[in-house]
Amino acid sequence: MRQTLINVYRLGVKELWSLWRDPMMLVLIAYVFTLGVYSAARAMPETLNKAVIAIVDEDRSPLSQRIASAFYAPQFAPPRMIDWSQMDAGMDAGDYTFVLVIPRNFQRDLLAGRAPQAQLNVDATRMSQAFSGSGYVQQIVMGEVTEFAQRYRGAATPPVELALRTRFNPALDKSWFGSLVQVINHITMLSIVLAGAALIREREHGTIEHLLVMPVTPAEIMLAKVWSMGLVVLLAGWFSITVVVQGLLHVPVAGSLPLFFTGAALCLFATTSMGIYMATLARNMPQFGMLMMLTIMPLELLSGGSTPRESMPELVQTIMLAAPTTHFVQLGQAILFRGAGLEVVWPQFAALGAIGAALFALSLQRFRKTIAQMA
Known part of the structure; x- marks a missing residue:
């Protein structure tokens, strides 16, 4: 047992030195856990942030001025007051995402009981802001019009008052969700990439033949790759959460980080084994990359990190219980x-431990x- 531990330790150190001499992998790790997490948190698809809106105010009434003053940060940039002739040119040039046209006599028709119409032009090529932003604009305009027509601010008291209490994310800041989910997804992705690339790198460099003549077993070789690549991912994940998520994005972590990284270590035991298994099927890095894309996309999309599992078909939910990412996402969201x-x-x-043991046994059989065959 002592000699086995020494062999696993020394082989793992060799893997770390091999990774250190691979600049492309180091750049990938640094990017994924820093800029990758930060940019994903700041650019969630449904986030409306500083959307550019222009207003064509042909009415120039107190109501139109009131509507124009209702658009403010952080959802919208300060409105740009333009003429009718500037609207089409600005939309064509991509200067405006929204252009609200308030026609003449808009306030007079409203007070006279007529049904005046305002026009909203949307640049739908900016999909992330167009769909959510058009709803915001409609709510703001209708709210200001209703309050103005009632001659006071605030709506009438409804018969039932609904008291909303938002837990865990009281400001409804989408970057809180996006940053932590990206860390969880990147831990899974990088563990598969690093473990598989380590085996393929040895095969391409011819060092796997050297291992065959050494007094080491396939289990020791696999365990060395698992602990060394898992350690790199754990350290990168810890840096990302403490420096990027908590430091730069100011996202609070509710639970225990040691408990979370203990669960991450169990997930890494399963995913690194999965990466080694995939590397035994691929002949080179391009094939491994294609195989990884076919694997990582379902793992991330169907594990509950992007969409709730409850909205998926029951068959998909049952099948994904065999995936380690499903349980990792559940414990990660619960803890963080x-x-x-x-x-x-x-x-x-417990599920991650069982899945990891099964994947390690399967990968070890395939690795042997x-x-x-090489021998």
Whole structure:
């Protein structure tokens, strides 16, 4: 046992030195856990931030001025007051995402009981802001018109008052969700990439033949790759959460980081084994990259990180219970978002341990077969 541990340790150190001499992998790790997390958190698809809006005010009434003053940060940039002749040219040039046209006699027709119409032009090529922003504009305009018509601010008291209390994210800041989910997804992706690339790199460089003549077993070789690549991903994930998520994005973490990274280590045991298995199927890095894309996309999209699992078909939910990412996303969201303890997430820990053991055994069997063919 002592010699096995020494072999696993020394082989793992060799893997770390091999990774250190691979600048492209180092750049990928640095980018994914820094700029990748930051940009994803700041550019969530449904986020409306500083949208450019222009207003053609042909009415020039107190109501039109009131509507124009209702658009403010952070959802909208300060409105640009333009003429009718500037609208089409500005839309064609992409200067405006929204152009609101308030026609003449808009306030007079409203007070006279008529149904005046305002026109909203939307640049739908900016999809992330067009769909959510048009709803915001309609709500703002209708709210100001209703309040003006009632001659006072505020709506009538409804018969039932609904008291809303937002937990875990009281400001409804979408960057909180986006940053932590990206860290969870990147931990999964990088562990598969690094473990698989380590095996393929040895095959391409011819060092796998050197290992075959050494007094080491396939299990020791696999364990070395698992702990070394898992350690790199854990350190990168810790740096991303503490420096990028908490430091730059100011996202609070509700739960225990040591508990989260313990669950991450169990997930890495499964995903690194998966990466090694995929590397035994691929002959080179391009093939491994194609195989990884076919694997990582379902793991990220169907594990509950992007969309709730409850909205998926029951068959998909059942199948994805065999994926380690499903349980990792559940425990990650429970710990980081809701501050859950071990008494809440222990089923996910047990599931990750069982899945990791099964994937390691399967990968070890395939790895032994591959080595036997090479020998």
